[in-house]
Amino acid sequence: MSPLSNITGPIYASSFFVYQDEKNGNYYLQEGKDNVELGFWPKDIFVGLANGATYAGCGGEVKTEGTVKPIDAPVMGAGTYPDVLPEKTNFAYCKFQVVDEAHNIVTTPDLEEFTNNKEYNAVVTNQENAKFIYFGGPFPVNV
Structure with a gap:
């Protein structure tokens, strides 16, 4: 996917939509504002x-x-914590919305947070009838 975000440059985002078709029961994945x-x-x-x-x-x-050395491990995170520079960590986020059978956005209950590495954290906010999950942390992190 492109373009890619960079912490020192512009922020780009993609939207994804998963839904179940009413007629055939299959689940579909769509991307972008043009679905x-x-x-x-x-x-x-x-x-x-x-x-x-x-x-x-x-x-x-x-x-x-x-077994790899920490420097060889894949990196996850923007390099900053989401509560320190939210405007630069929001390229590592998930805007999460749930729809009903008619594809109307519905209010969701509180989210459950989970991490198996405390070096990474998440900040959950409620906006625009959606849950935003900002995540990040320093890199490299020994996992």
């Missing part, structure tokens, strides 16, 4: 979601296989 279809998941692989979902989540993961 370009990126792909779909057949309803047959989501038997438990035949009638919609009651839970949704988002986040990120950095993983490396085998």
Whole structure:
């Protein structure tokens, strides 16, 4: 995907939309304000979601296989904590909204936060009928 954000440059964002088609029951992934279809998941692989979902989540993961030196590990985070420079960490965020069967945005309950590395943290805010999750932290971090 491009363009890419940089902490010293402009901030870019993409929006993604996952929904279940009312007619065929398949789940679709769309991107951008023009809702370009990126792909779909057949309803047959989501038997438990035949009638919609009651839970949704988002986040990120950095993983490396085998033993590597910390300097070789993949980097996650903007280099700053989200509560220090929110205007520069917001390129590492998730705007999370939930829609109903008619694709109307619905109010969601509070979010559950989870991290297995306390070097990274998240700041959750409620705005525009959405949950914003800003995440980041220093790099490199030993994971």
